[in-house]
Every structure is written in structure tokens, then in C-alpha cells.
Amino acid sequence: KNWWRNLLFIHNYFGFSEMCLTHTHHLGIDTELFAVAPILILGLWRWPRRGLFTLLLLCTVGTAARYYTTIVNQLSNYIYFGTNIQRLFRTADYMYSFPPHRSTVYIMGILLGYVLRKYQSAKLSSLQLRLGWTAATVCVLASVLGPAPMGDINYVYNSTHAAIYAAFAPIAWCLFFSWIVFVSHNGYTNKLTKLFAWRGFQVSTKLSYAIYLTQFPVFFYNVGRRRHIHHYYNFVSIILDTNEFISIFLASVALTVLFDAPFQNLKKLLIKRPFSSSANGTAKDKALPTKAVAEGETATAVTPESGTGIATTNTTTAKPPSSALHPHQHSE
Template sequence: MGHRLPRYSSIMWGVCIPSSCSSFDLEDELSHKLSNLGISVRVQNSLCTVKNVKRPYSFGKSLAISFFLAIILLLSLGTMLDDGKEGGTNFEKLLNAFSLKRNLRKVFDLSDSPTRVKGVDAFRGINAFALLLAHKSMAMAHSPYVNKTSFSEVFGMPWAVIGRSAIVYTDSFLYLSGFLNAHNLLQDLEKKGTIDFKSRLLARWFRLFPMFLSLMLFCTYILPDINNGPQWNLVVEEHSRVCEKNMWKSFLFIHNYFGFEEMCLTHTHQIGMDMQLYVATLPLMFILWKFKRLGLALIVSIAVISTVLRYLAIHWYDISMFVYYGISVQKLLDAARYSYILPTHRATIYLIGVLMAYFIKSKKSHIKLSDNQARLVWALCFGLATYTIASPYEMGLEGYQYEHYPAAMFAAITPILWGLFMCLAHWCICNDYVGLGTTFVESRIFKFFNKIAYGVYLSQFPIFFYNVGIQRHSEHYSPILLFHIPEMAVILVVSIIATVAVEMPFNQVYRIYFGKSQTKLKDK
């Protein structure tokens, strides 16, 4: 392992040798040179790459190239033939859907949508930025720093608990997903009294799959040919090999049940989990609408069972949802396999979002507060958030010895505490108890980010690992590297391109052929 999680236990050398030499030749030579120092050497053939090698065209690669050429053709036709008018036929509407001019205008149009829910943009933007930095720090751990010990010591300081507790930021997205899904389903139930299961599932598929497919095809068949470097095979080629073998699992949205070792593009586990929770939400919301008490009892019972499962998994497998100091790569993989990427174990925070959507829709959610009472609620919010993130800080300090009970309690209770924080803060925002923070919460930056959030989520790891793979020199670690402006700018640009070229056109394709034009698919 090492294509996802860094190999802290190894010193890695990048060596240039003639392409006629094999990995065994290099291993023999290094073993001979270093034998007097008592150092053993292993050179893995899978990590050797040849510059400018010509790869054969497999069926998958031909299919990927055809897919992207078709997208480029549609974008070209749609942009050139766009006369600013709405098409009369479905084919004309299809071409308009792929017009870059139209889609760019929509991306930068920051006017409020009638279906927009207050607070969602700010929550998504803040947590996405926190996750972006956490993911960047993971990628940085692959880099060859001359002061690697200093790098490790920095992340063993008490403040590093902000990054070690990164699971709470992913919990935020599960909360938002549960809230938005339930909110939209409740709107359908209010209008029609029922849920069109087939239409909802199809809409969800169009929302998630085209961008997901584009990323998988690009990283599997296109990206490996673009460049090379000492760690290229480890962080780029290895993902390609895993994807060629296991991509079909991602097509079915079941890839999160097979662990990181066998997962195509490991950071996409959230997509599979989100899809499965969405499918489970459909009958739950229907029951809640028809039989209120039964629905509430079911939701609370499932949330409790999910909490118990998290506790038991941590205790049984000696794992942790908190990245404690000295945790092994294998323990991180086990934590993912047995709890982190399973919807049964992550359902609690998602269902808290569902219940919050139901509460916001009810008349009981409108409670009048004085200014002092509102300040008190916000103080409670920030207190909950601070405690949830910072309470396990001792686990991140050097010398920590793993203990079952604190690790299990952190996994079991954290989603509940973070969910309460999200609910209280969201309720205050929805009821205009933000005060001076209104300008921040309603910022145009958050509204813009909300439109490209899916692109940012999908593109960040391939860009991070691309830069790790091509790096041919060691450098001096500094915390400033966490905010690498050129890299962040590339993520922003790639996300905008992916949004206007893939996500928005295919969302529009659903509206043209399967949905209703007035449906706001983005919020589903």
C-alpha cells in the first residue's frame, strides 16, 4: 500500500538508470553498495517506469478517448451554434445544454434560486476548504522533504487535532446530503402526496454518474500517459491498475464495500455511500409522511443502531476514527474497511440531517428569540463544535498508546455532537439569527463554490497526486506549502471546466428527456 496513504516507515530513493536495466539489476547493485551498512534493499518492478514508453491501445482506452472526443464535439457544436434562443426540438435543446457560453453564464450567475436553502452554501464551502487542507496534508506526506522529521513533529502538535479530526468535516457533507434529500422529497410529498421513485433515482444517477465516469476514465486511461516521475507509478499508475480491475463496482455504486485496497479512486467512497443512503431515504420519507410516529421511530432506531455498530467495530478491530499519533497504515485501512466507508456506520449524522429537514418544514421550528438568547445559542454551537474537534487532542500527541474505550466513544458520540452543532447553527441561519455574520454566511464566494463543489471534490486528489508523482527533487518543508496557490488555482480552474463541460450539460440532458424543466436538480 502507498498509492493512497503514505509509507512513513520507508526511505524512498528515486534512481535514474538505462531502460535496458531491470528492477533486479538495480536491487543487486544497491544491495552490494549498501551491504556494509547493514541496509537491505527491495526494488519493486511495479514502481519502475520508462520515459516516453508507447502504451498499447486497449478497448478501455479506446472507449475513454471516444467518450472525451464525443464530449468535445458536443461542446464545440453547442457553443458555435448557440444563437441565444431556446431550442424548439430536443436535439436543439441538447446542443444548447452543451453550450459553454450558456453554462459559464450560469456558473457565474450568483442570483438566489427559489429552491435555495439558507446556510447550505456556507456549510459546504467551509467544510470543503477544511477537507481540502486535510487531503493536501495527506498528499504532502508522500513528498520527499529534507526535514521530514520536522514535518512529522508539526503534525504531532496539539493544534493538529483540527486535521486529525477530519472525519467531522465529512460528517458535515452527510448531514447536508440528508437534509437536502429530505427537503426535496418533502416538497414532492406536499405537492403530489407521493414519491416518484423511478424519476428520483434517475435524477440522482444523472447528478452523480457522468462526472464520476469522466474522472474514472481520465485517471485510468489518459492521466498515466501524460507524465512520469519517481513516484508516478505509486500514486498514478497504481490507481489506474486498480481502476481497470474494479471500475465496474463503481458503476454500480457499491465500491465502498471493498476497502481502499481494491477501490478505484479511493476518495470517491463518499459517492457510493451517499447513493446508498439516498436510496434508503426514499421509503423512509414516504413512511414518515404517511405515518409520522412510525417514521420517526424508524429513523431514530436506525440512527441508534448505527451508533452501536460504530462503537462495536472500533472495539472489535482495534481501530480508530481519529488519526492518533503513530497509527499504522494498516490500521487506517482497517478503519476504512470496517466502519468509515460503510453507510450502516455513517447513517447517524445523515439521519440527523433528515430529521432537521422535517423539523424546519414544520410550524414548530419558528421560535422567537431575543438578541441575548440568539447569542447564547451561537455560544452553545461554537462550544459544541470546539469540544467535538478538540476533545481527543491527547490522542494526537507523541507517545500516545491506543486504548479501546476513548477511540470507541469518539467514533460513537462525535457524529451526534457534530450533528447537534450543525442543527443548531442551521436553525439559527434559517431563522435569520445570524446578526453581523449574515454578510459572511450569504457571501457570494460560497454561492459560487456551491456550483463547482462536486468538481472540486472529484478533481483535488488527482491533481495533488499528479504533483507528487512528477516531483524529482527534495525540498524543505514549511507549513506555507499547505496553501500552495498555483495548485489551488489549478483545482479551481479544472473544477469550473468540469462543471460547465460535464456536470451542467448532463443535468440538462435529464431535464430535456426525463424531467421537468423547472426542477432544480442541483439541490437534489
């Protein structure tokens, strides 16, 4: 009955219990943040210092808000042994589907784009690279191993631990990948950056969102049709469910081929890039010196051999005799 909220991309504001297709809350969050992003980018472009200060302030406020909300509402972004359903729903409503709490890493992406634009072809020393990779490694380990104690079967909920994880784990994770993008963009590659640059990821990237949209209906269907207790005897049997994987993969391919890819092509047809007039411009540039010489003006042209040198010629046409200018002045 609440499908119209999904159509308007505002369904993430009404709570998971009243949400149609709960896993699509990301669509609402992404759409809302995408709508605000041009304003943030414009401010950063027009007023760099004020814009940068504003974005950093928003990141700080968002981080503090995640910490405070987790403490006050006893939230948990990690599912541990004995987690109750009420806590999970509170976490989903107050933290997971609320755009301001998810905006920090989104703003970090905008800041990364600004850094890549401002510091093109940055030169890094070997010491700077080592320090950067060390910091990035610490960040990814902190974000991955930070919640490790929550996986203990005897873990007792600790709001401070949960708040630290909710506030800082997204930042640490984002910093790790931001560093990889930054060094790769400036040509500092290694085995890890080459791994992430593997062309096969282009296929998985195109399917990733379709996989996200289709996996939960498949999960819900399999859970709903099960009428008996199912025992998992080892870790492999939990992770590798072949039938489920195949179903999700085929559904995501169908969704991408039938809907996503055609709409992407439609966008390209409707929003065409302006035609490049470089060829016409080159022809005009070649004609300019001739015209300038004919009119006795200074001709300036870029020499194609060097690409940077400027050849300047100050050529004045010989003036014809006065008799040629006034053929009848001697007739008398």
C-alpha cells in the same frame, strides 16, 4: 479491473485495497443512502410518530455500531504520529466506507427537514436562543478540539478515545450546522449566519464536489512523481502549495463546466415543473359570480383588497310573469 463496481456504485463494499479511485467511495455511499431516503421520508410522512421513532432508533444503532466497531477492530479516524497503514485500511474498510456507519448524519438531515416543515415560523425567546447557541458552540468545539490530544507527537493510541470520537464527533458537528440552518430559516440572523449566507459560497458550493473529485488525483500525481525528500520548513509552506491549488481549481472548473452543469440543465429539461394555471384560475374565479347571479345561486368570491375577506352575495333574478313563461295560455 474493478471499474464496473464504480459504475454500479457498489465499490465501497469491496475494501480500499481493491477499489478503483478510492476517493470516490463517497459516490457509492451517497447513492445508496439517497436510494433508501425516500422510504424513510415516506414512513415519517405517513406515520409521524412511528417514523420518528424509527429514525431515532437507526441513529442510535448507527452510533453504537461505530463505537463498538472502533473498539473491537482498534480503528482510528484520526491520523496520529506513528499510525500504521494496516490500521488506516481497517478504518477505511470497516468504518469510513460502510454506509450504515455513515447514515447517522444523513438521517439527521432528514429529521432537520422534517423539523423545518413542521415548525415553520417558530418563535424563540431570547433565553432559548442563548441556550441554543451555547449548545451549538459546545458541539462544534467538542468536534474540533476533541481529537486535539491525538495530534501530540507522544500520543499513544487509546481505543476508547478513538471510539468516542468516531461515535459522537459527527453528531456534534451536524448539530452545530443544524442549529444554524434552523435559526436562519426562522429569521433569527446574526453575523455568523450572515457569513454562511454569503453569496460567494454559491460559487464554491457548485465547485465543491468537483474539487473533491479532482484533488486526490492531483495529490497522487505529485506524490508519485517526487523522487527525493521534500522538507517543509514552516506551517505556511505545508498549507499553501500554490501550484497544487491552481491545478485543482482549474481541473474542478473544467469538470463542472463540461460535465456537471450540462447534466444539471439536462435534468431540468427532462423533468419540467407543471405549468401554473393561476392566471386561468383567476379568470374563471372572476366569471363564477356572474354565472351564479344569472342562475339565481349564491355567489362567493375572495375580495382582492383584503386577500382574506369573503364576500357572499345571495342574489336571485326576478322571475318573469307567467305569461312570459307560457305565451299561449291566454290565447283561448
